[in-house]
Amino acid sequence: MDFGFTDEQNLLREQVLRFMTDACPLSVVRAQNGGLPRELWQQAADLGWLALIVPEAHGGIGLKWVDLAVVLEESGRGLSPLPLVSQALAATAIGRCAGDDAKSEWLPKIAAGDAVFGVGLYDDATWIDAEGIRLSGGATLTGTKPFVSDATVATHLLLATRTGRELRLAIVDAEDATVTAQASIDRTKPFGSTTLDGIEPLAMFPISTDDLAYLTDCGAVAVTLEGIGAAEAVLALTTDYAKNRIQFDNPIGKYQGVKHRLADMFVDIESFKSLAYCATWAIDNAPDELPRAASLAKAYASDAFARIGIDGVGLHGAIGFTAEYDAQLYLKRSKWLRSAFGDADYHYQRAASLGGL
Amino acid sequence: MDFDFTPEEQAFRAEVREFLAENLPSRAERGRGFMGEWLRKVRDRRWVGFSWPEEYGGGAGSLTEQAILKEEMALAGAPPLGTSSMGLAWVGPGIIQYGTDEQKQRFIPDILDSKVNWCTGYSEPNHGSDLAAIQTKAERVGDHYVVNGQKIWTTGAPWADWIILLTRTAFEVERKHDGITCLLVPMDSPGIDVRPIENMAGDRNFAEVFFTDVQVPVENRLGEEGKGWAVTISSLANERSSIGEVTQMFAKLEALKNLVRSTKRQGKPAADDPAVRRRLGEFEAKIAAMKYNGLRYLTKQLRGEPLSSETSVNKLHRANLEIEMDDFAVELTGLAGVQLPGSDEAVDGGRWARSSLGWPSVVIGGGTPNIQRNIIAERILGLPKD
Numbered sequence: 001m002d003f004g005f006t007d008e009q010n011l012l013r014e015q016v017l018r019f020m021t022d023a024c025p026l027s028v029v030r031a032q033n034g035g036l037p038r039e040l041w042q043q044a045a046d047l048g049w050l051a052l053i054v055p056e057a058h059g060g061i062g063l064k065w066v067d068l069a070v071v072l073e074e075s076g077r078g079l080s081p082l083p084l085v086s087q088a089l090a091a092t093a094i095g096r097c098a099g100d101d102a103k104s105e106w107l108p109k110i111a112a113g114d115a116v117f118g119v120g121l122y123d124d125a126t127w128i129d130a131e132g133i134r135l136s137g138g139a140t141l142t143g144t145k146p147f148v149s150d151a152t153v154a155t156h157l158l159l160a161t162r163t164g165r166e167l168r169l170a171i172v173d174a175e176d177a178t179v180t181a182q183a184s185i186d187r188t189k190p191f192g193s194t195t196l197d198g199i200e201p202l203a204m205f206p207i208s209t210d211d212l213a214y215l216t217d218c219g220a221v222a223v224t225l226e227g228i229g230a231a232e233a234v235l236a237l238t239t240d241y242a243k244n245r246i247q248f249d250n251p252i253g254k255y256q257g258v259k260h261r262l263a264d265m266f267v268d269i270e271s272f273k274s275l276a277y278c279a280t281w282a283i284d285n286a287p288d289e290l291p292r293a294a295s296l297a298k299a300y301a302s303d304a305f306a307r308i309g310i311d312g313v314g315l316h317g318a319i320g321f322t323a324e325y326d327a328q329l330y331l332k333r334s335k336w337l338r339s340a341f342g343d344a345d346y347h348y349q350r351a352a353s354l355g356g357l
Numbered sequence: 358m359d360f361d362f363t364p365e366e367q368a369f370r371a372e373v374r375e376f377l378a379e380n381l382p383s384r385a386e387r388g389r390g391f392m393g394e395w396l397r398k399v400r401d402r403r404w405v406g407f408s409w410p411e412e413y414g415g416g417a418g419s420l421t422e423q424a425i426l427k428e429e430m431a432l433a434g435a436p437p438l439g440t441s442s443m444g445l446a447w448v449g450p451g452i453i454q455y456g457t458d459e460q461k462q463r464f465i466p467d468i469l470d471s472k473v474n475w476c477t478g479y480s481e482p483n484h485g486s487d488l489a490a491i492q493t494k495a496e497r498v499g500d501h502y503v504v505n506g507q508k509i510w511t512t513g514a515p516w517a518d519w520i521i522l523l524t525r526t527a528f529e530v531e532r533k534h535d536g537i538t539c540l541l542v543p544m545d546s547p548g549i550d551v552r553p554i555e556n557m558a559g560d561r562n563f564a565e566v567f568f569t570d571v572q573v574p575v576e577n578r579l580g581e582e583g584k585g586w587a588v589t590i591s592s593l594a595n596e597r598s599s600i601g602e603v604t605q606m607f608a609k610l611e612a613l614k615n616l617v618r619s620t621k622r623q624g625k626p627a628a629d630d631p632a633v634r635r636r637l638g639e640f641e642a643k644i645a646a647m648k649y650n651g652l653r654y655l656t657k658q659l660r661g662e663p664l665s666s667e668t669s670v671n672k673l674h675r676a677n678l679e680i681e682m683d684d685f686a687v688e689l690t691g692l693a694g695v696q697l698p699g700s701d702e703a704v705d706g707g708r709w710a711r712s713s714l715g716w717p718s719v720v721i722g723g724g725t726p727n728i729q730r731n732i733i734a735e736r737i738l739g740l741p742k743d
């Protein structure tokens with residue numbers, strides 16, 4: 001029994017942390033204007049992060065989600081704008097569901113970072129179900145897919161389609177589609193509405209509803225892992241401020257209205273961290289347990305981080321509201337995270353069903 | 358990261374299960390002699406004091422096997438491994454850590470054999486959360502201490518044989534944590550007066566304990582004179598692994614789900630009500646978080662990494678859940694929910710109504726939620742003391 005990371009994983013963690021501090025600090029994150037930060041992406045590829053979960057046979061490193069977890073947690077800490085989650089989902093989807101030809105073609109490109117994937121599963125912002133997929137699949141694709149994650153920075157799009165009961169994932173060249181950026185709260189998580197006008201997908205493969213749920217769960221776990229780092233970063237920022245900001249002759253962190261809220265943040269982060277690690281373990285080792293584990297983690301994190309984002313700003317006073325101060329960036333991430341891959345209500349209801357109600 | 362156990366650990370789990378299958382009859386089948394026999398059998402296996410050193414009769418078991426043992430026992434709904442609950446929880450570990458050899462020989466076997474009951478004399482009328490400020494006085498006279506003062510909320514005092522008593526031997530000290538001395542005192546010592554206090558559930562488990570010129574031999578001092586605070590801290594820290602607890606809470610969640618399944622509200626199944634379902638999801642997330650927090654902290658211990666005060670995280674969850682789950686059950690079932698055992702309309706025999714009056718044992722005893730938050734804020738986050 002060992003519910004912790006290995007020495008190698010801890011080294012990887014340090015490597016990502018160093019990258020985020022040196023190459024991708026918040027000043028760089030803020031300077032992004034919607035395109036893919038090519039140089040950073042190349043570095044991430046060179047460091048092997050895009051290849052982590054791609055099998056060795058397809059040019060990857062053949063590690064697991066638990067290794068990827070370390071990368072997501074640390075890149076989340078610095079609100080990395082790189083489309084790491086979409087890339088990981090594309091690798092997972094193709095590795096799990098595509099035929100051998102498609103795997104041989106696409107997985108090496110994903111591992112090398114030559115293909116940059118955006119992912120669009122559901123068409124409806126509040127309906128996580130195969131029935132909510134409206135884009136119809138066929139030899140050519142016509143229609144609009146809204147909310148495609150990272151579509152604006154991608155070279156390729158992985159889109160879910162449905163014809164009757166038949167679900168398929170299509171790989172589309174982003175240049176064949178009309179991608180309209182969708183302005184949203186968190187600029188580090190770009191997405192776009194994608195319009196297809198009779199274009200031919202580069203590849204297409206069937207998936208089951210279980211596969212769809214699996215991918216959604218992987219997405220939920222991935223963004224929760226990012227959320228751990230991000231939430232810890234706000235907690236650190238706010239704790240530090242509370243130690244130094246003097247009001248009524250004392251550091252505000254001496255007052256329980258402040259310090260107890262920070263303690264509660266710690267409790268919540270520790271808790272959704274444990275749940276997210278457990279869900280990550282389930283992706284690798286116990287797919288049957290994944291739905292429940294993913295739902296518990298994502299549900300807890302959605303509500304807890306949302307509140308942490310708000311209080312991270314609020315506990316700073318007015319300076320927290322300024323554009324210049326970083327607390328607001330985390331609040332924006334927390335709002336995005338709350339809805340991504342299912343909100344707390346969806347996941348709690350699902351956990352209740354899975355628990356036999 | 359893996360949840361697999363070594364072959365030895367798996368074999369141990371199998372051994373515990375086999376033992377339980379053979380030796381734990383259902384509640385209805387447990388006769389009069391059951392408890393005595395149970396205690397003897399688990400003692401023979403050296404499962405009592407599982408991680409304590411062998412030389413004093415302990416099991417010298419590993420932390421992981423201890424966790425397995427607790428989990429299996431809780432899963433099976435087994436009774437405790439001994440009746441000397443505080444002896445096993447912290448008095449014994451405190452004596453093992455700070456006691457003289459003579460004290461270990463004298464006290465440990467009786468705790469393991471469930472021969473003596475201990476109670477804990479820490480809190481005083483004017484000093485609860487601020488425990489280090491206690492004033493009960495112990496004055497050294499020859500080879501005795503003479504104790505005068507009062508303790509309160511002393512759980513088990515009405516039937517305990519011994520008390521682990523926190524006294525003050527020095528009043529002129531720079532830090533209130535200095536000058537505290539820990540004494541082990543027989544409850545039948547002349548000058549001890551126990552007055553039970555009834556709690557809101559109608560039980561009389563705790564008491565006021567008065568000390569008037571009580572003589573305690575110097576050899577009954579645990580640790581050095583004036584260094585009793587260290588003993589106390591270690592005893593509070595000994596409430597660590599919450600694994601058995603989590604198993605019980607999962608069982609309680611299942612009971613709550615059954616209650617939901619059999620309940621209608623406004624003529625409709627409660628199980629279809631999204632608000633109800635959501636609450637159950639929230640409970641499950643918190644209990645699961647406790648489980649996996651516990652495993653992360655256990656991993657740290659196994660790896661020899663320092664643990665700070667992370668156990669306060671689970672204590673806070675536990676405190677919230679203890680209140681909320683019972684409260685939810687009572688509210689869910691309307692006026693039937695408030696019926697106590699004995700009422701023909703009581704829900705699940707009045708279980709929920711009754712335990713909705715019991716949370717202070719968990720929530721207040723052992724450090725209130727505010728104190729746990731202070732611990733996290735100050736020791737882990739490094740915020741200033743208030």
Ligand SMILES: Cc1cc2nc3c(=O)[nH]c(=O)nc-3n(C[C@H](O)[C@H](O)[C@H](O)COP(=O)(O)OP(=O)(O)OC[C@H]3O[C@@H](n4cnc5c(N)ncnc54)[C@H](O)[C@@H]3O)c2cc1C
Binds near residue numbers: 256476480487719723
């Ligand atoms: C069922 C039960 C069993 C017990 N058994 C024992 C026992 O066997 N032996 C024993 O020695 N004691 C026992 N206790 C006592 C227990 O340890 C104390 O009740 C506890 O430490 C709190 O002390 P207090 O009751 O004096 O409350 P106080 O310390 O007076 O606290 C009152 C309120 O003020 C809050 N408060 C206090 N200080 C602060 C602060 N710094 N910041 C913010 N809020 C604060 C507390 O959170 C609480 O809500 C038991 C208590 C209960 C309820």
